[in-house]
Amino acid sequence: MTHHSIGLDDLSYDRYYFGELFAQGRMTGTIVMHLLGMAQSIYHTWTIDLLGILLFVFSGILFSALFMSISKENDTYLPFTLFTSLYVSYPISSELFGFLGTTIAIGGGMICVILAIYWIYLLQDFEKPKRWRFLFYATLLLFIVSSWYESVLSVYICAVFAVFILEFEKGQKSFPKWYSFIIKGLRYAIPLIIAISLEFLVSNLLIKVLGISPSNNADNFIAYHSGEILTLLRRLVVRFTRDYIIMGIWYLPITVLVLSAMISIVLCIKDCVGKKSIIPVFFYGGMLFSLTILSLIQGFSSPYRTAQVCNFFISFIGYLLVFKSKLTMRKLSIFLLFFVVFWQANDLNKWFELDYVRSEEERHVAQQIGYELEKNYDCNKPILFVGNYTLSDRLLDAVMIRSDNRFLKFINTIYPIGNYFPSEKYWIRIQRFNIYSYLSWGGGAFHEVNTELLKYFSYYGFDFKQGTEKMLENAKKVGEDLPSWPKTGSIIDVGDFIVVNLGKESVSP
Numbered sequence: 001m002t003h004h005s006i007g008l009d010d011l012s013y014d015r016y017y018f019g020e021l022f023a024q025g026r027m028t029g030t031i032v033m034h035l036l037g038m039a040q041s042i043y044h045t046w047t048i049d050l051l052g053i054l055l056f057v058f059s060g061i062l063f064s065a066l067f068m069s070i071s072k073e074n075d076t077y078l079p080f081t082l083f084t085s086l087y088v089s090y091p092i093s094s095e096l097f098g099f100l101g102t103t104i105a106i107g108g109g110m111i112c113v114i115l116a117i118y119w120i121y122l123l124q125d126f127e128k129p130k131r132w133r134f135l136f137y138a139t140l141l142l143f144i145v146s147s148w149y150e151s152v153l154s155v156y157i158c159a160v161f162a163v164f165i166l167e168f169e170k171g172q173k174s175f176p177k178w179y180s181f182i183i184k185g186l187r188y189a190i191p192l193i194i195a196i197s198l199e200f201l202v203s204n205l206l207i208k209v210l211g212i213s214p215s216n217n218a219d220n221f222i223a224y225h226s227g228e229i230l231t232l233l234r235r236l237v238v239r240f241t242r243d244y245i246i247m248g249i250w251y252l253p254i255t256v257l258v259l260s261a262m263i264s265i266v267l268c269i270k271d272c273v274g275k276k277s278i279i280p281v282f283f284y285g286g287m288l289f290s291l292t293i294l295s296l297i298q299g300f301s302s303p304y305r306t307a308q309v310c311n312f313f314i315s316f317i318g319y320l321l322v323f324k325s326k327l328t329m330r331k332l333s334i335f336l337l338f339f340v341v342f343w344q345a346n347d348l349n350k351w352f353e354l355d356y357v358r359s360e361e362e363r364h365v366a367q368q369i370g371y372e373l374e375k376n377y378d379c380n381k382p383i384l385f386v387g388n389y390t391l392s393d394r395l396l397d398a399v400m401i402r403s404d405n406r407f408l409k410f411i412n413t414i415y416p417i418g419n420y421f422p423s424e425k426y427w428i429r430i431q432r433f434n435i436y437s438y439l440s441w442g443g444g445a446f447h448e449v450n451t452e453l454l455k456y457f458s459y460y461g462f463d464f465k466q467g468t469e470k471m472l473e474n475a476k477k478v479g480e481d482l483p484s485w486p487k488t489g490s491i492i493d494v495g496d497f498i499v500v501n502l503g504k505e506s507v508s509p
Contacts, residue, residue: 003352005359007098008433008441010045011455015446016100023212025203028148029101032108042459045100052103056093059110060084063159063312066114067319070121070166079322082337087315089344092253094351095305095434102149106308109152112141117159120187135191142195147203151294151306153192158290158309160188162316164283168275169324181279232299239301240292241415242428249407251430252347256340257310260317261288267320287313303432351434354398358435361392363460365439365485369500370462372491382467382497384475385450387484389439389502399435400426439502467497475499 009016017039021030033039038048064080073079096102116138123131145152164184207214248254268284271277290309294302318340321333373379390396401408408427442453449472454464467475475497482501483490490501 003356004046005356006045006363006438006456006459007355007359008436008438008445009098009100011042011459012100012452013039013042013044019212022203022206022210023214025199025207025214026147026149027203027206028144029105032104032148033101042455048101049097049103052096052101052105052107055104055107055111057084057088057107059107059114060087060315062111062114063087063315066118066121067162067166069118070163071169071323073323078334079319082322082334082341083315083319085341086318086337086344087311089341089348090253090256090311090314091344091347091351092304092307092310094348094355095303095431097352098355098433098436099305102305105149106152109145109149110155110308112145112148113152113156113159116141116145116156116191117163117188120191121163123187139191139195139198142192143198146196146199151302152308153196154290154293154309155312156192157293158287158312158316160185161283161286161290162312164286165271165280165320168271168279168283181282236295236300240295243301243304244291246411246415247430249411250401252343253304253310253314256314256344257291260314261291263321264288264313264317267317267324270324287316305433351431354395355435358391358395358437361395362389362437362439365389366457366460366462369485369491370457370460373464373498373500374462377491377493377498379464379498381465381493382471383450383454383464383500384467384471384497385439385443385453385500385502386472386476386479387502387504388443389437389485391435391437395435396426399431400429403427443502471497 012020013033017030017033021027030039036051038044061084064084067073067083068080093106096106119134119138119141123134142153142156145156206212244254245258248258264284264287268280271280271284291313294306294309318337322330322337325333373383403426405427438456439453442456443450445452449467449469451466454466457464474494478492478494478499479501482492482499484501484503485491492499
């Protein structure tokens with residue numbers, strides 16, 4: 001928060017809050033931002049992130065309160081403190097800050113999920129009139145989540161199984177027969193199904209009534225229609241394995257996720273043996289399944305910015321490790337988890353710092369280009385930006401895995417995972433959208449002619465005229481023969497417009 005940076009979408013308020021989110025089926029975000037008075041200025045990004053952080057931290061505290069209420073564990077607050085600390089410090093959250101309004105959507109969505117679960121959990125203690133009211137409240141909250149940031153619904157699924165584990169831990173009386181297990185599951189499943197169905201109907205109705213064209217500019221589309229299902233599933237397995245297992249070699253949150261999954265299996269076996277029941281397999285299996293559900297539904301490995309369920313999963317497993325351990329093992333678990341919290345916080349701040357350095361680097365580049373254009377060229381003409389700006393080697397080495405990495409070579413010999421970039425130097429980005437070049441993204445964002453890039457220059461005081469699609473086609477041809485900025489000749493006046501070649505590298509923005 002003290003090192004503000006401009007990332008993807010941060011300057012796109014006029015697009016997102018005036019139609020784009022509705023076109024994506026995310027109406028709640030637009031409504032919330034207009035109610036908060038944050039929809040009409042680029043100067044609210046810092047406040048949006050601050051509010052999002054506060055909501056997210058509060059959701060961690062509410063989860064702890066929910067677990068405390070269910071487990072009846074009031075002797076010590078330490079397991080709940082560790083849960084919240086693990087939940088808040090999980091480094092994968094840093095990817096959210098590159099997208100406008102996402103932090104509020106995640107924080108607010110998490111709170112809605114907690115309240116929905118709590119109201120459904122209370123059904124068993126009230127008569128029918130109140131039960132229907134609580135079901136309505138829960139369905140409404142899940143509808144809000146579905147139309148705000150739908151990936152948070154995977155947290156709901158994971159948290160429901162977590163509630164089952166805590167109830168089962170209190171005694172098998174909560175699940176005397178399979179019939180009671182199914183009934184309890186339906187209580188949580190039906191509001192979710194109704195909420196998703198209603199959101200789909202309402203969103204599509206509003207899109208038709210308002211005359212908005214549906215948008216695919218979000219990662220909420222389904223890939224199965226674009227190819228053969230078996231081929232897509234094979235690709236899904238390879239890429240999910242790469243993103244959520246193998247990347248643990250280089251990316252701390254995935255390391256913690258893989259270790260948490262292993263610990264969950266051990267805890268499951270322990271519960272099955274101790275309780276002499278197979279039911280825990282379904283509870284722990286359900287939590288593990290919730291980690292993959294988005295990818296399975298969409299047909300591709302879900303990006304890290306949609307992996308909020310990982311925050312919850314690793315935190316709950318950490319909580320269980322302390323909660324279910326005996327005295328000596330509990331002390332050891334607490335000691336180790338405090339180190340995990342420290343490592344996570346350190347890694348989280350590393351990614352924030354790198355993005356700040358990226359933002360400052362691009363700010364200086366934009367100002368240099370702006371001064372050069374104003375000083376030596378006729379800025380009454382349209383300015384066409386072509387090519388991709390390549391971040392400095394220092395940043396690329398920090399955020400990408402090199403192709404000559406010895407671990408990568410070893411893995412490729414036993415489990416071929418292929419290349420991600422057409423580059424001999426780098427294999428893949430560690431984070432997908434954090435520390436991502438705004439200059440490269442803005443040039444062709446939303447399939448338009450430099451719209452977002454021109455906003456970026458305007459943010460720093462340079463108001464340039466936008467070109468046309470035909471001009472951009474011609475500019476790209478001209479740019480093929482131009483050197484990359486900042487070399488002499490990277491900016492050229494071709495008569496009707498001016499061409500700026502940001503770079504020719506195809507490694508990665």
